[in-house]
Amino acid sequence: KKKTNSNQMVDGKSTLRNKTMGAGTLKRRRKKKKEEKVQEEVPQNEFEINTTVVPAEDVLDLTEKELAEKHTRILKAQNPNAPQNISRFNYVERKYKFEASVPQTAFHFEDDGYMILKNGEEAEIMRERAERKRLAMEERKSNQVSKASGQDSDSDLDDSDESDVDDTEEDVLKNQFNFCSRATQTFTNVYKEQSTNTEPPPTMDFCATATQWEIYDAYIEMMAAQKRSLKKGKKKNESVETQLKPKKQDKNADTIMYSPPMAKTLRVMERMINQNTNEELLEDFKFWEDDSDQFKTMGTLLPLWRFTCDKGARKHVTGLSWNNYYSDLFAVSYGSYDFLKQGAGAVCCFSLKNPSYPEYQFSTSVGVTSIDFHPEHHSLLCAGLYNGSVAIYDIRQKGNSPLIQSSVHSGQHQDVVWQVLWDRHSSSSPSFTSVSGDGRVTNWKMAKNELQHNDLMQFYGTTSKSSKNGLLYNTMNLNLSVTQQQDAVDQLQEHIRSQSSCSCASFHPSQPQMYLAGTETGDIHRCSKAYNSQSLQVYHGHSMAVYATRWNSFADSMFLSASADWTVKLWDMNLSDPLMTFDLGAGVGDVTWAPYSATVFAAVTDDGKVHVYDLNVNKHDSLCEQLVVKKAKLTHIEMNPSEPVILVGDDKGLVQTLKLSPNLIRENDQMVEITPQ
Numbered sequence: 180k181k182k183t184n185s186n187q188m189v190d191g192k193s194t195l196r197n198k199t200m201g202a203g204t205l206k207r208r209r210k211k212k213k214e215e216k217v218q219e220e221v222p223q224n225e226f227e228i229n230t231t232v233v234p235a236e237d238v239l240d241l242t243e244k245e246l247a248e249k250h251t252r253i254l255k256a257q258n259p260n261a262p263q264n265i266s267r268f269n270y271v272e273r274k275y276k277f278e279a280s281v282p283q284t285a286f287h288f289e290d291d292g293y294m295i296l297k298n299g300e301e302a303e304i305m306r307e308r309a310e311r312k313r314l315a316m317e318e319r320k321s322n323q324v325s326k327a328s329g330q331d332s333d334s335d336l337d338d339s340d341e342s343d344v345d346d347t348e349e350d351v352l353k354n355q356f357n358f359c360s361r362a363t364q365t366f367t368n369v370y371k372e373q374s375t376n377t378e379p380p381p382t383m384d385f386c387a388t389a390t391q392w393e394i395y396d397a398y399i400e401m402m403a404a405q406k407r408s409l410k411k412g413k414k415k416n417e418s419v420e421t422q423l424k425p426k427k428q429d430k431n432a433d434t435i436m437y438s439p440p441m442a443k444t445l446r447v448m449e450r451m452i453n454q455n456t457n458e459e460l461l462e463d464f465k466f467w468e469d470d471s472d473q474f475k476t477m478g479t480l481l482p483l484w485r486f487t488c489d490k491g492a493r494k495h496v497t498g499l500s501w502n503n504y505y506s507d508l509f510a511v512s513y514g515s516y517d518f519l520k521q522g523a524g525a526v527c528c529f530s531l532k533n534p535s536y537p538e539y540q541f542s543t544s545v546g547v548t549s550i551d552f553h554p555e556h557h558s559l560l561c562a563g564l565y566n567g568s569v570a571i572y573d574i575r576q577k578g579n580s581p582l583i584q585s586s587v588h589s590g591q592h593q594d595v596v597w598q599v600l601w602d603r604h605s606s607s608s609p610s611f612t613s614v615s616g617d618g619r620v621t622n623w624k625m626a627k628n629e630l631q632h633n634d635l636m637q638f639y640g641t642t643s644k645s646s647k648n649g650l651l652y653n654t655m656n657l658n659l660s661v662t663q664q665q666d667a668v669d670q671l672q673e674h675i676r677s678q679s680s681c682s683c684a685s686f687h688p689s690q691p692q693m694y695l696a697g698t699e700t701g702d703i704h705r706c707s708k709a710y711n712s713q714s715l716q717v718y719h720g721h722s723m724a725v726y727a728t729r730w731n732s733f734a735d736s737m738f739l740s741a742s743a744d745w746t747v748k749l750w751d752m753n754l755s756d757p758l759m760t761f762d763l764g765a766g767v768g769d770v771t772w773a774p775y776s777a778t779v780f781a782a783v784t785d786d787g788k789v790h791v792y793d794l795n796v797n798k799h800d801s802l803c804e805q806l807v808v809k810k811a812k813l814t815h816i817e818m819n820p821s822e823p824v825i826l827v828g829d830d831k832g833l834v835q836t837l838k839l840s841p842n843l844i845r846e847n848d849q850m851v852e853i854t855p856q
Contacts, residue, residue, distance in 0.1 A: 496828025
């Protein structure tokens with residue numbers, strides 16, 4: 180008990196002693212104990228590896244079974260830091276596109292060196308070459324020593340040595356870091372100097388003052404001296420008067436140069452030169468046929484010549500017309516359909532034999548809006564102008580003025596003349612019909628030196644303003660019945676149609692008294708020369724202006740109409756509704772029938788395309804839809820009466836000739852059966 184009590188007391192004293200110690204002494208003692216423990220754990224041998232395992236703080240406490248379990252991991256050659264949303268600009272498609280493949284390789288260090296492995300194949304090759312070179316050098320030295328001592332060496336051995344040396348020299352390994360400068364010296368050419376001395380020409384100073392009277396007196400004296408020399412028969416220098424006046428020989432030469440036979444000869448030479456220049460186009464015009472047409476139903480158009488002139492530059496092609504006698508001659512009229520940009524116009528006659536320059540050309544002070552060749556008198560050409568006048572040109576006459584032109588006193592139109600047409604069946608004096616924006620359809624006859632006019636139809640101003648207001652009041656009157664209001668609306672629509680201006684016309688091929696007149700409201704009137712009060716029938720089918728109407732020369736009851744509402748319609752004159760409607764996707768400028776077939780027609784649109792249809796092959800889709808011009812509108816089209824060639828004009832002043840492929844020139848003189856849509 181005493182011992183235990185004494186121990187307890189000792190412990191109690193130690194605790195009291197610890198309490199009485201300061202905090203700094205406690206820290207020093209704890210640090211000293213830790214150092215002693217570390218010294219005990221350090222191995223005595225400095226090369227011995229310390230096997231003490233110090234677990235990390237975030238290590239999981241796993242069992243032996245969990246530690247013995249195997250986990251497999253697959254290493255992939257992909258860079259986790261590589262971006263996956265790279266987009267680059269594609270210059271072909273003109274937009275940004277995402278890159279599907281991204282490079283996964285990352286180079287941390289890269290350096291190009293010239294060191295090779297000591298035990299590698301390249302080092303072995305270099306050692307072999309060095310050994311061969313050393314042996315060759317030793318043999319060469321030994322040969323030189325033997326020659327110096329008088330010993331003859333075998334020539335074959337020398338040759339072999341030289342070949343070996345050459346081989347060794349050829350097999351020398353080139354060092355890319357060893358640069359040697361090589362130079363050669365050449366002889367410089369010897370320069371020679373050569374000079375000559377000449378004497379300057381003699382000069383003298385002369386000065387004087389002259390008045391007009393002195394010049395006049397000298398001139399008179401010279402003339403008198405020349406007259407005296409002529410009387411005496413002496414030959415002297417030509418006088419000023421004889422120099423100014425051409426001799427008889429020069430006059431004859433000028434007459435020969437400007438004579439009609441010389442002009443004809445020059446024209447033939449010009450055509451020969453053009454034919455040599457455009458030999459390939461002439462061969463295509465004569466012999467080209469698309470061989471692929473045998474395996475398909477579609478057709479193509481082959482571009483041939485292009486016709487331009489200075490007077491028609493940057494103007495609209497407002498009219499095309501083939502000559503019925505000369506199949507290679509056609510006329511083109513130039514003007515402007517933009518009413519804010521009006522200027523001078525021109526009429527040019529081109530030939531397929533000379534595409535470089537027009538055969539005939541006439542200038543006008545205003546734009547020319549329509550043109551037509553006479554069917555019998557092949558030199559007469561009628562034209563309609565922007566100011567409302569009509570004119571007749573004779574291409575045989577020289578000069579720029581027309582043969583006859585209408586005026587205000589002779590019944591000139593008050594608006595643009597949209598179309599002129601010669602009468603095909605007139606037995607008396609030549610006559611033609613004009614269609615104007617003022618609503619008048621006028622017939623003109625040539626009588627000596629003037630034009631006599633006769634109005635066939637008046638489409639504008641047939642009702643008074645009071646009647647129009649009355650019709651409008653009837654449509655707004657609520658006291659009327661439904662049937663009365665509907666009748667009033669019909670009367671108002673008929674009144675609006677009656678006031679529409681005329682835009683195109685076409686005469687019947689077998690009945691010369693009958694003609695069609697298209698209006699800007701979309702209606703087509705079938706009229707007769709015998710009745711000028713009202714039309715025979717009105718066809719309502721288009722919603723915008725009608726630009727062209729064409730009768731079929733084989734089936735004379737059928738006709739086509741082209742409008743700005745993007746459609747071409749096929750009509751039967753005995754029916755009020757169209758038989759077929761063709762939507763071309765753009766405003767239609769002109770349409771024409773083929774002269775060799777009753778079922779083929781072609782049309783041009785504002786997007787620069789030419790559409791060719793054959794109703795005998797396909798009644799719904801075109802056989803050819805070809806882009807002819809870019810950034811331009813096609814205005815007119817005309818087919819050649821004897822050759823498979825069409826003319827196309829645009830709003831830039833360009834006229835192109837296109838040849839039809841065999842699938843587009845199938846002859847057919849009968850119209851197919853068409854049921855109304």
